[in-house]
């Protein structure tokens with residue numbers, strides 16, 4: 002019997018080498034983060050889809066509350082990491098500096114200055130309880146930017162808002178390089194933000 006090709010989630014390649022974000026993120030950390038942590042969320046999401054298909058074929062029941070929760074967590078992890086890799090670039094080669102384009106105009110309009118934007122984003126990132134993310138979103142109703150604080154990969158996040166930029170503040174994102182000093186990692190992040198990419202996503206949604 003011919004097998005039908007099933008679509009599944011795959012780990013995206015990084016748009017730069019594992020050593021490209023040094024000294025702000027070490028080669029070892031980035032490699033583990035991408036090939037172990039991100040891969041685990043890809044595998045987790047695919048495992049759940051397989052379980053669902055199998056249960057439907059065999060007409061068995063699953064704990065749908067647990068399945069829905071697990072799928073949201075793993076899919077959130079996969080999607081947020083996929084954005085995160087893209088919104089970074091090697092320092093001085095696309096990474097760091099100041100916001101550009103229409104996104105820079107929006108930052109000035111909503112936050113009055115880049116420094117104020119950085120301050121609010123930093124406070125959101127540093128104060129995330131446990132594991133989570135800081136995420137810059139755009140609301141088309143109010144035409145304003147906003148910084149959301151995502152717990153885990155999927156909690157406290159409103160649906161539909163396009164995400165323009167994220168920072169992973171799970172311990173696995175910085176502990177190897179910064180130990181418990183999350184604030185130092187958040188400060189380092191500004192050297193490797195890919196503002197061109199952030200602006201490209203903003204222009205696609207505004």
Ligand code: MN
Pocket residue numbers: 034038082169171173174
């Ligand atoms: Mn992570």
